[in-house]
Amino acid sequence: MAATDTLPATTGDETVVRLGGAQGGWFRQVGWRHLVGLLALAFSLFPILFVVSAAVNPLGTLSSSELVPTGASFENFRKLFVDTAFPTWFLNSMVIGLLAAALSMFVSACAAFAFSRYRFRGRRAGLLGILLVQMFPQFLLIVALYIMFAYVSDLWPAVGFNTRTGLLLLYLGGALGTNTWLMKGFFDTIPKDLDESAKVDGATHAQVFFGLILPLVTPILAVTGLLGFISAVNEFLIASVFLTDDDAKTAAVGLYGLVSEERNNNFGVFAAGALVLAVPTVALFQFLQRYIVGGLTAGAVKG
Amino acid sequence: MAEVILDRVNKQYENGFHAVKDLDLDIADGEFLVLVGPSGCGKSTALRMVAGLEDITSGTLKIGDRVVNTLSPRDRDIAMVFQSYALYPHMTVADNISYGLKIRRMEKAEIDRRVKKAAEMLELGALLDRRPKQLSGGQRQRVAMGRAIVREPQVFLMDEPLSNLDAKLRVQMRAEIAQVQHDLNVTTIYVTHDQTEAMTMGDRVALMKAGVLQQVGNPQFLYDNPDNIFVAGFIGSPPMNMALAQVERDGDDLVVVLGRSRLPLPAAARSERPGLDAYAGRQVAVGIRSEDMEDARLVRGADERSRLRATVSLIEALGSQIMVHFLLDAPRVVTEDTKLLDKDAHAEEAPKHDATKFVASFAPRSRVRAGDEVEVVVDTERMHFFDPTTGDAIR
Ligand SMILES: Nc1ncnc2c1ncn2[C@@H]1O[C@H](COP(=O)(O)OP(=O)(O)OP(=O)(O)O)[C@@H](O)[C@H]1O
Ligand SMILES: [Mg+2]
Numbered sequence: 001m002a003a004t005d006t007l008p009a010t011t012g013d014e015t016v017v018r019l020g021g022a023q024g025g026w027f028r029q030v031g032w033r034h035l036v037g038l039l040a041l042a043f044s045l046f047p048i049l050f051v052v053s054a055a056v057n058p059l060g061t062l063s064s065s066e067l068v069p070t071g072a073s074f075e076n077f078r079k080l081f082v083d084t085a086f087p088t089w090f091l092n093s094m095v096i097g098l099l100a101a102a103l104s105m106f107v108s109a110c111a112a113f114a115f116s117r118y119r120f121r122g123r124r125a126g127l128l129g130i131l132l133v134q135m136f137p138q139f140l141l142i143v144a145l146y147i148m149f150a151y152v153s154d155l156w157p158a159v160g161f162n163t164r165t166g167l168l169l170l171y172l173g174g175a176l177g178t179n180t181w182l183m184k185g186f187f188d189t190i191p192k193d194l195d196e197s198a199k200v201d202g203a204t205h206a207q208v209f210f211g212l213i214l215p216l217v218t219p220i221l222a223v224t225g226l227l228g229f230i231s232a233v234n235e236f237l238i239a240s241v242f243l244t245d246d247d248a249k250t251a252a253v254g255l256y257g258l259v260s261e262e263r264n265n266n267f268g269v270f271a272a273g274a275l276v277l278a279v280p281t282v283a284l285f286q287f288l289q290r291y292i293v294g295g296l297t298a299g300a301v302k303g
Numbered sequence: 304m305a306e307v308i309l310d311r312v313n314k315q316y317e318n319g320f321h322a323v324k325d326l327d328l329d330i331a332d333g334e335f336l337v338l339v340g341p342s343g344c345g346k347s348t349a350l351r352m353v354a355g356l357e358d359i360t361s362g363t364l365k366i367g368d369r370v371v372n373t374l375s376p377r378d379r380d381i382a383m384v385f386q387s388y389a390l391y392p393h394m395t396v397a398d399n400i401s402y403g404l405k406i407r408r409m410e411k412a413e414i415d416r417r418v419k420k421a422a423e424m425l426e427l428g429a430l431l432d433r434r435p436k437q438l439s440g441g442q443r444q445r446v447a448m449g450r451a452i453v454r455e456p457q458v459f460l461m462d463e464p465l466s467n468l469d470a471k472l473r474v475q476m477r478a479e480i481a482q483v484q485h486d487l488n489v490t491t492i493y494v495t496h497d498q499t500e501a502m503t504m505g506d507r508v509a510l511m512k513a514g515v516l517q518q519v520g521n522p523q524f525l526y527d528n529p530d531n532i533f534v535a536g537f538i539g540s541p542p543m544n545m546a547l548a549q550v551e552r553d554g555d556d557l558v559v560v561l562g563r564s565r566l567p568l569p570a571a572a573r574s575e576r577p578g579l580d581a582y583a584g585r586q587v588a589v590g591i592r593s594e595d596m597e598d599a600r601l602v603r604g605a606d607e608r609s610r611l612r613a614t615v616s617l618i619e620a621l622g623s624q625i626m627v628h629f630l631l632d633a634p635r636v637v638t639e640d641t642k643l644l645d646k647d648a649h650a651e652e653a654p655k656h657d658a659t660k661f662v663a664s665f666a667p668r669s670r671v672r673a674g675d676e677v678e679v680v681v682d683t684e685r686m687h688f689f690d691p692t693t694g695d696a697i698r
Contacts, residue, residue, distance in 0.1 A: 119317075193389035196356050200460075201403030201450070202377040211406075215393045299436030299443070301387030 054271035076268040077276075085246050086273055089254035093233050094280060096164055096250060100171040101228035104179055105221055107172065112183035113209055117195060127184075134177040142241055145170065149242065162248040167239060171232050179224045186220040187213065191301045215296075222291040229284055233277065251277050305367030305457040306332045307353065307490055312362035314348050314514075322348040324514040326362070333488040335481070337505030337522075339495055341537070341647035345514040346494045347462055353492060354383050354460050366457060382451035383460040386467065388443045390435040390450075397431040400449045417453040424483060425449050441472045448483065459484065459491040465500065477504060496647075498538055502526070510534055512643065532694040533640040535590050535687060541626070542644070544596075546633035546659040547691060548589040550582045559686070561589055562632035564611050572684045578697045579688055587697065588636040590687035593626070596663035598671060599678035611679040613661070618673050625665045629677065630658045640694050 055076055057069040080086045114120075115127055153160025160166055190213060198208050214221070236252045243249045249257070255273045258266040307330040314323040322345040330336045338346045351357040353364060355376035364372050371379050382403070391399050397418060404414045422428045425445040435443055444464060451459055464480070465473045481504045484491050495501060501508045502522045509519040510533075518530045522538070529535035535543045549560040557568040557579065573579060579587075599605055613629035620626075634657050635641075644650075663679055671677050688697040 191387060191389065193385045193387045194391065196354075196376075197383065197385055197389035197450075198391070198402070199356070200354055200376045200381060200383045201454070202406045203402075204377070207406060212391060297392050299434060299438065300390055300392040301385075 051271045051274055054268055055275050057268050059268065076272040080269050080272045080276070084254070084258065084269065085249070086251070086254060086276075088247055089249050089251040090276065092164060092249065093251040093277065096168055096171065097229045097233040097280075099164075099168055100175070100232040101225045103168070104172050104175040104228045105225045108176055108179035108183050108224060109214065109217070109221065110209075111176070111180045112187050113213060115180065115184045116187035117192070127181075130177040130180055138237060142238060145238070146241060161242055162245045164248070167242055167250075170238055170242070171228075171235065175224075175228050175231065179228070182224060183217065183220050186217055190216050190297060193301055217296075218291045219293060219296065222288040226285060226288050230281055233281065305490060306330060306334075306365075307458055307492065308363075308365040309349075309353070310363045310365070312349070312352060312364060313360045314345070314352060314357060315360045322514050323352070326511075326516055328509060328516070328519065330490055330492065333490055335484050335491045335493065335504060335506045337493045337495060337501040337508045338511065339498060339501040339508055339537075340511035340517075341643060342496055344511045346496070346511055349511070350383075350460050350462055350492055350494050353458070354381055355379050380457045381460055382454040382456040382458075384447045384451050384462070384464045386463040388435075388447040388464075388467075390443055390446055392435050394434075395431065396427060396433050396435070396438070396446050396449075399435070399446055400427075400431075400453055403450065403454050414453075417455070418449075421449040421452045424452065424486075425479075440468055441476065444468060444476060448480065452483065452487065455487075455489075457490065459489050459493075461491065461493045463495055464493075466495075466497070480504070499540060502538065508538070510537060512640070528696075529590075529687065530696050531640070532588060532590075532636065532638060532689045533644065535689070535696075536641060536644040537647075539592065541593055541662045542648070543590045543592055543687065544631075544659070544661045544663075545588055545590045545636045545641070545689075546631055546661070547586055547636055548633060550579065550585060550587055552583045557583060559587075559589060559683075561611065564608075566609050566681060566683050566686075567606070568686075569684050572686065576688060576698050582688075582690075582697060586691055588689040588691045588694075590689065591661075591681055592685065592687075593662045593664040595682040595685045596661075596665075596679045597682075598627075598665045598669035599680045601666055601669055602680045605680040606683075609681050609683050611661075611681060613677060613679065615671050615673050615675045615677050618671065620667070623667065625667055625669055625671070627663045627665050627669075627671060627677070627679075629661055629663070629679075631661045632657065633659055635659045636689075636691060638691070638694050 053069060056072040056074065058071050058073050058075045059069070111130075115123060149161055149166060152166070157163070158165060159169060194212060194216075195208050198212050203211065233250075234252060235250075236256065239250050239253045240256065243253050246254075251273065255270050255277075258273070259270045307328070309326050309328040312323060312326040313321070315321050326349055328336070338349060340346050348357060352359050353366075355371070355374060355378075359372050363370055366379060366381070391402060394402065400421060401414050401418050404417065418431075422431060425448055427442070427445055427449055430438065430442060430446075435446070438446065444467075447464065451461075461480075465476050468476060477500060480493075493500075493504060501510075505522055507520055508522045508525055510517045510525065512533050518525055518534045520528075525534060525538050529538065529543075532545065536545065546561060551558050551560055551565075553565075553567070557573060559566045559568060568579070596611075599610055611631060613631055615627055615629050617628035618625060619628075636659075665671065689695060690697060
């Protein structure tokens with residue numbers, strides 16, 4: 001439908017009917033959307049502006065009265081990378097975030113495929129079980145996990161406290177339930193005829209899964225991958241309990257350490273760290289969003 | 304290519320529902336067998352058991368000389384065309400067709416040869432690079448056929464492959480599938496609920512009802528010699544006219560009292576059905592095909608007695624014939640079978656209990672109009688008789 005502002009000008013012909021007056025009509029049909037968009041944009045950009053402002057403020061304070069502080073510089077970024085262990089923390093966050101995202105994506109996809117496609121004893125119980133486990137409050141969980149990992153650290157230090165592997169395992173377990181449910185819902189929308197057709201064509205279960213189903217569920221893979229990455233990178237509670245060595249910390253834990261001791265003073269560096277940490281998330285989103293499209297199964301079945 | 308043999312095959316679903324009961328079928332090498340029946344009678348279940356997509360609860364299934372009961376679909380050397388086509392949406396037409404060959408690690412040259420041949424056969428050449436969503440319904444149907452053809456399997460299985468197409472395309476594809484099957488001479492089991500497809504396509508037709516096989520045979524044979532009321536009512540369009548009648552003795556002869564008419568039974572018809580004598584003095588269900596009735600004014604020297612008299616309620620002129628609807632003053636046949644048939648045809652209830660809707664096919668020379676009193680000559684040699692309680696044909 002053509003927007004009103006692109007309507008051809010009247011030629012004086014009496015039969016041409018214009019939809020509303022020139023300005024008023026444009027605003028009622030299109031303009032207000034711009035206005036709402038601008039408001040939403042301002043609302044979400046405002047805090048980011050503050051963080052950017054704090055990050056370039058050499059005084060390291062949050063209570064600056066100017067948006068562009070006097071003597072704005074990249075001093076905070078220099079301090080972040082030189083004076084603190086941030087590069088290590090950042091690397092830890094990336095390794096854990098990417099691995100957690102990729103592994104949980106794969107494990108959940110396998111589980112969801114089984115729950116969606118096969119009928120076996122305990123299927124319903126299993127589905128309900130993983131949902132119930134999700135309901136367990138995290139604070140209680142931490143106590144249990146702490147005790148468990150205290151033993152694990154003694155017996156098998158490679159996956160104990162202060163290791164990436166240990167934390168990764170926890171994150172994988174934590175995301176499994178939600179992801180499996182999310183994916184199973186999506187898998188269920190893929191017609192079963194496709195699997196059966198492939199099976200008759202000679203495909204094994206694995207070939208059906210990798211060659212047929214996975215390409216058709218890329219949107220949900222991208223979504224769970226992205227969510228998994230974001231939650232692993234941002235996770236603080238468990239990480240702060242498990243990672244106490246400075247070298248083992250993730251960026252979230254490390255940055256918190258900067259501001260937890262002397263209030264206010266290091267907020268400039270903290271803000272700089274937060275900005276740096278946002279870069280990979282945005283980049284990953286940019287990369288994955290091309291996969292988050294609908295209609296992949298169009299044309300598969302008719303009916 | 305191979306024969307397919309089902310020996311007392313049963314299917315009971317997990318919820319206890321007995322969908323296929325003691326199914327016996329011998330399908331010869333290269334034969335086109337149509338499995339037909341009303342919705343929910345277990346046709347798809349039977350086909351899916353042959354495909355290996357459903358477990359066989361009991362009985363044996365042989366393809367060629369192997370018992371394949373426990374083999375997975377990929378090891379049965381079959382190809383299946385689904386009602387929904389089930390094309391792989393992320394692959395091109397060429398990839399869709401060659402998927403089953405690639406997965407079996409066939410040589411590239413051989414794959415190309417087969418895809419090319421199938422594409423030629425089905426006129427898909429120009430579409431090979433397209434995705435399924437860029438195809439029309441008929442083209443998708445062809446791709447699904449192509450995917451089955453290139454496999455060069457022992458058996459084709461098709462589950463209502465044409466039911467998603469519009470009427471005209473359906474007629475065209477019907478002929479095409481029959482042609483392809485004939486050219487390739489591959490044993491085929493074709494499931495449909497459309498009796499026209501069953502009549503026109505099959506070497507033989509197997510008619511099922513509620514999980515039980517009713518009759519198997521050449522389509523014309525089923526049309527002419529239905530074993531029971533269900534087969535008689537299902538095969539043929541319009542369905543066979545049926546009404547309750549009384550068989551009476553008239554000296555040495557038998558007469559059929561149908562409403563106000565007393566139709567004499569010719570000696571030939573009687574000797575073909577020795578069982579009918581036992582029904583003298585009892586009620587039977589009489590079946591008359593619409594083409595076995597004619598306008599009395601068009602038949603010279605027609606027997607005065609072999610006539611039905613009624614008022615025409617509706618005329619459908621089809622050009623080559625005229626379908627004449629009238630109400631006959633004889634009670635309707637009401638059994639489980641006729642109820643099921645009515646439900647399947649979405650037919651409305653007949654108006655009165657003691658009257659039956661009949662459809663006769665007259666030659667176009669007939670000038671009858673709706674509302675006319677008409678005399679209808681019945682070809683009494685071609686009447687069918689069924690036991691009104693069991694529904695079985697009287698022979
Ligand atoms: N998984 C199942 N569990 C229980 N009952 C089932 C299952 N699948 C099918 N049925 C039942 O088995 C009967 C036969 O089903 P089937 O799909 O073979 O019918 P059909 O003859 O192919 O019918 P249509 O023409 O509608 O496709 C139906 O009554 C159906 O409700
Ligand atoms: Mg079916």
